Amino acid sequence: MDKSLREYADACARLDSALDLQRESVRFFRARGLKMLGYHHIPPPGARDADRADLIFAFGFPKKMVREYIDQRYFEIDPLPRIAQARTKPFRWGDLSGSTEISQREQDFMDVVAKLELENGLAVPVFGPHGQNGYCGLSYGPCADVCSEVEVTILQEACMLFHLKYCELHPLPRPSADLSVREKVTLQLVAKGLSNAQIAAEMHISASTVDTNLRRIFKKLGVRDRVSAALRGIMVGVYD
Numbered sequence: 001m002d003k004s005l006r007e008y009a010d011a012c013a014r015l016d017s018a019l020d021l022q023r024e025s026v027r028f029f030r031a032r033g034l035k036m037l038g039y040h041h042i043p044p045p046g047a048r049d050a051d052r053a054d055l056i057f058a059f060g061f062p063k064k065m066v067r068e069y070i071d072q073r074y075f076e077i078d079p080l081p082r083i084a085q086a087r088t089k090p091f092r093w094g095d096l097s098g099s100t101e102i103s104q105r106e107q108d109f110m111d112v113v114a115k116l117e118l119e120n121g122l123a124v125p126v127f128g129p130h131g132q133n134g135y136c137g138l139s140y141g142p143c144a145d146v147c148s149e150v151e152v153t154i155l156q157e158a159c160m161l162f163h164l165k166y167c168e169l170h171p172l173p174r175p176s177a178d179l180s181v182r183e184k185v186t187l188q189l190v191a192k193g194l195s196n197a198q199i200a201a202e203m204h205i206s207a208s209t210v211d212t213n214l215r216r217i218f219k220k221l222g223v224r225d226r227v228s229a230a231l232r233g234i235m236v237g238v239y240d
Helices: 003-014 018-031 063-071 079-082 102-115 151-170 182-193 195-203 207-221 225-238
Strands: 036-042 056-060 122-126 135-139
Touching: 003 018, 003 225, 018 036, 018 056, 018 151, 036 151, 056 063, 079 122, 079 135, 122 151, 135 225, 182 195, 182 207, 182 225, 195 207, 207 225
Parallel strands: none
Antiparallel strands: 036 056, 036 135, 122 135
16 A cells, blocks of 8 residues: 555544544555545435535635535535446546536536636545445646546545545444334335335235335325335335
8 A cells, every 4th residue: 555545544533623634644645645625425325315416525626615615515516426326436527518418518517617618626425334434626727737547546446445434434334224124124125126016925924915005105204206216215224
C-alpha cells in the first residue's frame, strides 16, 4: 500500500467525528495535488429518496458554483452520482458530455462544468453497507491533466476509506418495520422473484393470504410495489 494512503487509513481509524474526517481527508487529498473535493451520500435502494444524491460537503470548489448547485437545484440534474453507481472505476467528468447515458437536462449541467474548465475532474463511486453508497468528486483544478492510472487507484482507495468511515460515524437508522416471521419469509421469497402462487405453494398457505401479507408489508415499509419492498428489505435487515 502507498505509504501516504496507509497513514491516511491509520488516521481515519482513530477519528470519532465527521468534521475531523473531513479535515483529515482534505489534508490527504491536498497533499496529492487535489484542489477540489466533494462527497455525496446516495440513499439506499427502496428509500423514498433513492433517486437523489445529497451533497454532504464540498471543499475547494468555486463558491459561486456551490451556491448555484444548491440554489438552482443542480443536484437534481447532476448525472455524475447516478452514473457513478453503475460503474466500478473512476471516470472523467467530461466523458459524459454528449453521451447517450444522460438526458438533455443533465447535459445542461455538464455544460456548466465545461464552462468552468473542470472536465478532467474525477467521478469516484463508493459503496457501503446496506446500500449506503456514495460518490466523490475530485479535481486538480481548471484545465488540469488527468493523473496516472496508479494515482487514480490510490485516490479511489482513499475515497472508499473516507466513505466507509463516514458510514461508521453516521450509520443509517434501520427502519423498525416490525415484520412478523411469516411476513419476513414472504418478503424473502418476493426478493427471489417468486409469484404469489409460487409463494403460496412454498409457504403452504393460500394465495389470498400471500396477498394479505404483502399489503401489510407494503404498509409497514412505506412502499407501494414488490420491487420497492424487496429493496427496502435490505434496510430492514430481512436478508441478514
